Amino acid sequence: MSDSQDDGLRELYASFTRRLEAEPEMSIDGMRALFEQWHLATAEPTDVTYRESADAPVPATWCVPLRSDDSRVIIYTHGGGFVVGSRHSHRKLAGHLATRCATPVFVIDYRRAPEHPYPAQVEDTVSVAKWLMKTEGLAPADIAFAGDSAGGNIAVSSALRLSQEGLAPAAVVAMSPWFDMENSAGSLDENAQYDAMVDQSTLKIMTGLVLNGQPPRTPGANPLYADLSALPPTLVTTSQHETLRDDATRFAARAKAAGRDITLFIEPNAQHVFQMAVGRAIAADRSLEQIGEWVRAMFTR
Template sequence: MPSNSSSTYPSWTVGQVSSVLGATVKCVADADEHLIGLCLMDITRIPAEPDPTTAAAAVMAELAGLGSRSFALPADADLTPVLPESGGVPAVWVTAGGASVEEGVVLYVHGGGFEHRMPELMNLTAHRISRATARPVLVVHYRLAPAHPYPAPLDDVVAVYRSLLDQGVPAAKIVVFSESSGATLTLSALLALKESGTALPAAVVANSAITDLTLSSPSIDDNAAGDSGVDRALLTRLIGQYLGDADPGLAPQSPIHGALDGLPPLLFTVGSAEALLDDTLRYAQAASAAGTKVSVEVYEAMPHVFQVTILSEQNPTGRRVLERITEWIAGSG
């Protein structure tokens, strides 16, 4: 695993990420906790193709066009339930042609600021994942804020995961794929499941994650101008209505504040232009220092939830994201 650091980084900025990715340091036994986290973390910079300006513009165009594009599923998509139960929580199975439960299951926890979802987009995303991984994908329709604040959405994610175990799917055959607020719920679910002694999934993919609900990451302000509409005001509103009366500084609702040892392998993908960049890097640093195997991929110039480009097979960023995630899942889950 590569060593990546040039100093101690209690918090992160874009400039510091560039410094870390461009330098190495010999890790020593008496290094402080920040340096230990950096030394253990597998962090990779993914250059923009063909260049940062062109790549970022293409992604922004994809995001802007989501409301008007078609999310029609390919002919090989099958929505037949693979298993009959989902823990009393609405959920949709999406299976691409050739995918088999024998390969395992992907549990998909969608984003949407805890408050909304786009089912057709989610199903097409699930199909892309199913086709790439050769596994059926279970899409969780957890309850949404503000009508259903914490802990309802978290309880739903936990219930669906446990339903897979109860129906005979081994934990070692389950991979969780998540994005944004869905990544928050996923990382929170890991803490809740660990606390209860439940077997944890084989691996977790967390895209553009929100990990610290106190909104303490410097990049929230530093990167807001270049992100895709994500800023402190929006995050404050979304997190406030999700939490209700819950404390943003406590786990499991704010996953960075939990005990991060004993978790399954984690892959984080994040854009260097994201307001939430530091949420990924700070969590990854802490989890690595706690002994959890963490891989981080920082995509140059990319905004929040740039991973939606996996829906467009012609988009080079989307192709690369899906290829790298699929390769990581094959090696971890």
């Protein structure tokens, strides 16, 4: 295993950027096809099986470790700026998460922007949680949420909505989350030279696509302006060198001020969603182990 922080992840991200720069008029479908290669950074997990869900509210894949507690589940919402990414691009990461947490992971294809602007993504995730409660006989405390980048936003926003309905999940994990729809973080400029994936101009485009004219401080779309008084226990990870670092740190500060159970891990010198290099980079493996230990503890409290 490489001792680098991302072992090829930066180069994969740079290849995405080169393709986009070479084809500035690339269609949404073209961008989605490009980002389906995201999984190339991730080693294939072992001791996990996959099966498609036949009747979930949205297309979804079960990632089931061979040794797991099937009385609980993690709903996973993939990253991709609300526009690209899928359960296929994140299947391997979800599989690694499942094995570390000893818990089945249900990775979903929520509706994406621009065809389906906010709140479609949160509505789909909430509907999946309620469907699992009904069909699998799960209590809210048997369910956790996890997601990366925009998926981290969706995971937090969906957990908040359920909590406000009296259906609080056990926990939330947000990896390299994109929370700030105003894109006002100082780290966007500070870390522009280090982050090979996320830049301010791209964020502004994707913000326009997902909000479709809605205010960027809409609480359900921007957790930095949400009421966090009912936030379930939440773990947030980021990198010191991410352009979105301040989204994570500002959210953690707000959650702490609200008296919530918040855990923040900051990895030095890593790329956006550095966990995508799990199985190939020490930093990614270390983070998944931390997440797994934390999630298992949340389920058994």
